[in-house]
Amino acid sequence: MCFYAETTALIAAVAWRTMALLPDLEPGTQIRARQSGLVVLFVSSLIAVVVSFVAPRLAMWAFALNIVTPILDHWLWSSDRTARSGG
Secondary structure: OOHHHHHHHHHHHHHHHHHHHHHOOOOOOOHHHHHHHHHHHHHHHHHHHHHHOOOHHHHHHHHHHHHHHHHHHHHHHHHHHHHHHHH
16 A cells, blocks of 8 residues: 555656656646646645554555545635636
């Protein structure tokens, strides 16, 4: 379990770096949504690693935190859209 979670965290870090190196990406809500999704994946992977040392049977439940990604995107970026539109 620990190896899987570490690999997933590494994949999230590499994907973040790849997005940063792409020259033709326009900053916007889609990029920020993907970045927040990668942050949630990375954090849930680290939590899974820690939990796997304490209670290995429960470690996979840390990946259930990825369910909050759409909620997080809406909460973080909906206020940004209303501020730009003047409302």
